[in-house]
Amino acid sequence: MWLKASCMFEFHASVPTPFILMLRPRSGEQQWISREDYVLSPSVPAVEFTDSFGNLCQRLVAPVGRFSLRTLVHVETADYSDIAPGAPFIAVPQLPDETLPFLLPSRYCDSDHFTEMAASIAMGYAPGYDQCAAIVDYIRRTIEYTPGHGQETISASEVNGQGHGVCRDMAHLGIACCRALCIPARMVVGYLEGLYPMDLHAWFEAYVGDRWYTFDPTQTDLQGGRVAIAFGRDATDVAIYTQFGVPIELLSMEVQVEQVPKPNY
Template sequence: MRLIAGCQITYEVNAPTPLIFMLRPRSGLGQWVMREEYIIEPSAQVIEYTDSYGNLCQRMVAPPGSFQVQTTAEVDTADKIDTQPGAPYVLVQDLPESTLQFLLPSRYCQADCLGDLANEIAGNAAPGYDQVEAIRSWIQQNIEYRYGTSDASTSAVDTAEQKVGVCRDFTHLGIALSRSLNIPARMVVGYLYELDPMDLHAWFEAFVGGRWYTFDATQKEPRGNRIAIAYGRDAADVALVTQFGAVQLKNMKVWVDKANT
C-alpha cells in the first residue's frame, strides 16, 4: 500500500538553539520512498548527515520565535511484515559484525538484568525466531498499554517490574529480553497505518535466521504498512528531535493516510 505520512512540529524558541531532527525515512526492505517534502518556517540552514546506524539526520539552528518543521513522505509499503517461525538462532561467533553492538546492554535495555525472566518466558521455545516471538507474545499479553504511566527515564527493568507502559516501553523490554538470550535486537521508530490513537510508533527487530525480522509487542497479530524512520540500540539513539537549549514544544501532529492511486 502506498501511504502518505508526515508530522508537523511547532516550537517556541527563546534564543538561537541548535536542533537535530531525524525525520526522513530511507528506502529499504519493505518500503520505497517515492517522494518527500520538508518545510521549515522560518527558513534555516540545514546540514544533513548519516549517523552510525544509517539514519538521516538534519542539523540546524532554530531562530527565536515560533519555529515549525513539517515533513511529508509518500512511501510504497509492504502490506505484510515477513515472519519466519523456526528461523534458527545464529551463534554469536557467526553473527555479522554490524549486529554485535545490538547484543550489548544499553541505557534503557539492561539485558544483563533480565536473563532469568527471558528464560522463564522463552526457555522452552526453539532457539531463534520462536524465542523472540514468545517474548513478543508474553509482553503483549502481560504488559498493560496505558498512556501517562512512564517517562523518558523508564527502562526495560522498570517495565518488567511495573507491567505497564507505552510502545517505547514494550519495545525496550522486548529488546532487553532478546539480547539476554544472545539474540541481537534493535529499536525502530516510525509510522504505522491505522494506529489508534495516531502517533509516531516504536517496535523492535531481532536478528535470527541470517536477517532482521520485525516484532511489535503492542499488536496481537503481525501488521504491515509500516514506515521505518530510525534505528538504534534504544530510545537514546532514535530521538526524532534532539535540542541543545531551551525550546518549548507547542504542538505536534502526526498523520498516516492511504495515498490516492
C-alpha cells in the same frame, strides 16, 4: 500498499536553539520512498549527516520565536510485516559485524538484568524466531499498553516492574530480553498505518535466520503498513528531535498516516 505519512512540529524558542532532527526515512528492503517534502519555517540553514546506524539526521539552529517543521513522504511498503516461525538462532561467531552492537546492554535496555527471566520465558521454544515470539507474548500478557501516558523514558527493568508502558517501553523490554538470549535486537521508530491514537510509533526488530524481523508487543498482529524512520540501540539513538541548551517549548505536534492510490508520477 502506498502510504502518505506526515508529521508537523511547532516550537517556541526563547534563545537560538541547536537541534538534531531525525525525520527522513530511507528506502530499504521493505519500503521505497517515492516522494518527500521537508519544510522549515522560517527557513534556516540545515546540514544533513548519516549517523553510525545509517539514519539520516539534520542539524540546524532554530531561531528565537515560533519555529515549525513539516515532513511528508509517499512510501510503497508491505501491508503485512514478514514473519518466519522456526527461523533459527544465529550463533554469535556467525553474526554479521554490524549486528554486534545490538547484543550489548544499553541505557534503556539493561539486558544484563534479564538473563534468568528471558531464559525462563524462552524455555521449550526453538532457539531463534520462536523465542522472540514467546517474549512478545509475555509482554502482551504482563504489560498494559497505555499510549499517551509515558512522558519519561524508563529502562526495561522499570517497565517490567511497573507493569504498564507506552510502545517505546514495551519495545525496550522486548529488546532487553532478546539480547539476554544473545539475539541481536534493535529499536525502530516510524509510522504505522491504522495506529490509534495516531502518533509516531516504536517497535523492535530481532536478527534471526540471517535477517532482521519485526516484532511489536503493542499490536495483536503485524498487519498494517509500517514506515521505519530510524534504527538504534534504544530510545536514546532514535529521538525524532534532540534540542540542546535552554529547554524549548513544544506548542503542537500532529502525525497523519493514510493509504493512498499508487502515484502517477
